[in-house]
Amino acid sequence: MNKQIDNIPKKPISFRTNTIPTWCPGCFNFQILAGTEQFLKSQLEKNPRKEWAMVSGIGCHGKMFDYLNLPGLNALHGRSIPVALGMKVAKPDLNLLVYCGDGDAYAEGMEHLVHAARYNSNFKLLVHNNQVFALTIAEPSPVTELGYKDKTNPAGVKLQPMNPIKLMLASGASFVARVFADVNQIKQVLEEAEKHKGFAFIEVLQPCVIFHPDSNYRLRVYNLQEKGHDKSNFKLAMEKAEEFDYTSNNSKIPLGIFYQKEKFVFENLI
Ligand SMILES: Cc1ncc(C[n+]2csc(CCOP(=O)(O)OP(=O)(O)O)c2C)c(N)n1
Numbered sequence: 263m264n265k266q267i268d269n270i271p272k273k274p275i276s277f278r279t280n281t282i283p284t285w286c287p288g289c290f291n292f293q294i295l296a297g298t299e300q301f302l303k304s305q306l307e308k309n310p311r312k313e314w315a316m317v318s319g320i321g322c323h324g325k326m327f328d329y330l331n332l333p334g335l336n337a338l339h340g341r342s343i344p345v346a347l348g349m350k351v352a353k354p355d356l357n358l359l360v361y362c363g364d365g366d367a368y369a370e371g372m373e374h375l376v377h378a379a380r381y382n383s384n385f386k387l388l389v390h391n392n393q394v395f396a397l398t399i400a401e402p403s404p405v406t407e408l409g410y411k412d413k414t415n416p417a418g419v420k421l422q423p424m425n426p427i428k429l430m431l432a433s434g435a436s437f438v439a440r441v442f443a444d445v446n447q448i449k450q451v452l453e454e455a456e457k458h459k460g461f462a463f464i465e466v467l468q469p470c471v472i473f474h475p476d477s478n479y480r481l482r483v484y485n486l487q488e489k490g491h492d493k494s495n496f497k498l499a500m501e502k503a504e505e506f507d508y509t510s511n512n513s514k515i516p517l518g519i520f521y522q523k524e525k526f527v528f529e530n531l532i
Contacts, residue, residue, distance in 0.1 A: 277302045281328045290443035290468040291322060294390060295329055297448020298359065302332075304449070305357075305456070314357045315349065317342045319371070321363035321397045322470075323390035332359070340370030343378045343387070347528075350383045354529040357456070358385035365395040368404040368426055375426075378461050379433035381528040386455045386462040389426070390443070392470035393508070400473035407509040412473075426465055427503035427520055431496065436460040436525040438499065440517050442483055443468040447517070454519060460527050467515070479515060486518035493522045 277299045285291050305312060318327040320339035327336040337345040346360045367375050367389045378387065393410075395401040400412045402419045405426065409418040430438045437458045441447040443466050455462035467483075469476035492498055499521035506515045 275306060277331050279329055279331045283325065283329055285322060285325065286472055288471045289322070290392075290471070291326070291390065293443045293445050294323075294361075294388065294448055294466060294468065295326060297445040298326075298330060298452065300445065300449045301452040301456075304453070312357055313355070314359065316359045316361065317346045317349070318361040319363060319366035321366055321390075321395070322392075323361050323363040323366070323468075324397075326361045334358075340366050341374070342366065343371060343374035346385045346387075347378070347381065347383050350385055350529050351532065354384075359452075360385055360387045362387060362389045363396070363403075364389060364391040364393060364405050364426075365398075365401075365403045368424065369395075372404075375463075376429070376433045379430050379435035379463065382434070382436050382460040382525045383528040384460055386452065386464065388448075388464045388466055390468045391426075391465050392468045392474055393423075394470055394474045396470045396473055400470075405508045406474075407511075410474075423508040425503060425507060426463075428500060430463045431499055431503060431521055434525075435463045435521070436523050437462040437519070438503075438521045439463065439519045440465040440467065440515075442466070442480065442517060451519075458522060460525055467517075477511060482513070483515045483517050486516050486520065488518075491516075491518065491520075493519045496521060496523075 314332055316332040316334035318324045318336050319342040335345050342360050342362050393406045401414050402410050405423045406419050411418045439451050441451045451464055502516045506513050
């Protein structure tokens with residue numbers, strides 16, 4: 263044993279780069295970043311040899327790539343998922359965190375999202391859902407509520423928002439969850455997703471403090487697991503998904519794991 267080497271104090275590994283964040287003060291993306299960091303630190307303590315990487319899209323959420331000290335790729339807008347799938351095919355053992363915006367995942371990248379659920383590749387997707395295209399200054403996304411006004415929709419949005427939880431369930435996703443952008447919730451859901459072998463869809467309600475502030479979400483949320491929800495029951499998951507339609511401002515909003523099922527994993531088939 264080389265005592266001298268053992269006595270050198272080890273520099274703690276940091277999962278943050280030196281880049282100063284340009285997110286707005288109070289942005290809930292900071293919570294997602296901190297939750298991821300805490301998750302990675304606990305993973306590192308459990309298994310220092312485990313390799314982690316990331317992919318992000320383009321948008322405010324995409325800056326996760328600048329601030330999180332992980333190797334990976336900052337993909338094109340809407341294209342994080344196919345990039346992640348390619349990485350998993352090339353390196354199946356890689357542990358992969360993928361970050362998308364709601365514009366990214368539910369508009370331009372929608373077709374990839376549906377197939378990600380079908381393929382069930384073993385990566386974890388977090389959709390930062392602030393219900394707007396934030397970086398391009400507040401245009402409505404497919405999950406913006408009826409009546410929302412901006413310069414592109416001065417008379418207010420007239421299209422009913424889609425329900426991504428229902429879409430993911432119908433597309434065959436093996437892990438479907440929703441959390442609020444809170445450091446502890448992010449860490450906890452990532453811990454559950456990490457144990458799941460397959461694609462994990464995690465929607466993060468992340469109100470945009472500038473263009474789509476949280477009106478009363480935090481008063482309306484409740485945790486499915488605390489209410490004894492049976493996450494193996496598909497029909498029940500669909501019912502729970504319907505409780506919040508992304509537009510009503512008084513319904514309850516279920517959080518937690520809606521559904522989880524073991525399925526084949528895409529990269530194990532090749
Ligand atoms: C291929 C392509 N299409 C569109 C854009 C323009 N664009 C950049 S960011 C953005 C909106 C991002 O919105 P979202 O994915 O919801 O992320 P947020 O900024 O809200 O985090 C758009 C449309 C682009 N950069 N590239």
